[in-house]
Ligand code: AMP
C-alpha cells in the first residue's frame with residue numbers, strides 16, 4: 001500500500017493540499033474537524049499513511065490504532081466534549097460501502113457535545 005494516494009481527499013488534507021481545521025498532529029496521525037458535523041463536537045482522526053479502511057488493518061497497525069484510540073478521549077475533552085459519565089463521546093469507524101464509508105482513507109469519527117444531535 002503506497003503512503004500517499006494522489007486521488008484521496010484525506011491524503012490531500014494530510015499533505016496540506018486541501019485546507020482543514022487542525023485538531024492535532026504528530027508523525028503518524030492527523031486530526032481535523034469534520035466539514036459536515038453531526039454533533040457539536042465532530043472531528044476525524046486519520047493515519048498520515050494511506051490505508052483504505054479498517055478492513056486492511058493487521059497486526060502491523062496495532063500501535064497506530066492504539067494511539068488513535070488513546071488520543072480520542074484526550075482530544076474529545078480538549079475540543080469541548082463534556083466529561084464522562086454525564087458527557088462523553090461517540091466513536092464511529094465506517095468501513096466499506098455496506099458500513100457507510102464514503103471516504104476511503106481510514107478515519108475515526110469522534111462526536112460529542114450536548115444532545116440531541118442532527119443524526120444518529
Ligand atoms: P465516512 O462516511 O465515514 O466516510 O465519512 C466521511 C466524512 O468525511 C464525512 O463526515 C464528511 O463530512 C467528511 N469530510 C469529507 N470531506 C471533508 C473535508 N474536506 N474536510 C473535512 N471533513 C470532510
Ligand code: ZN
Pocket residue numbers: 004005008009010011012049050051104105
Ligand atoms: Zn488517503
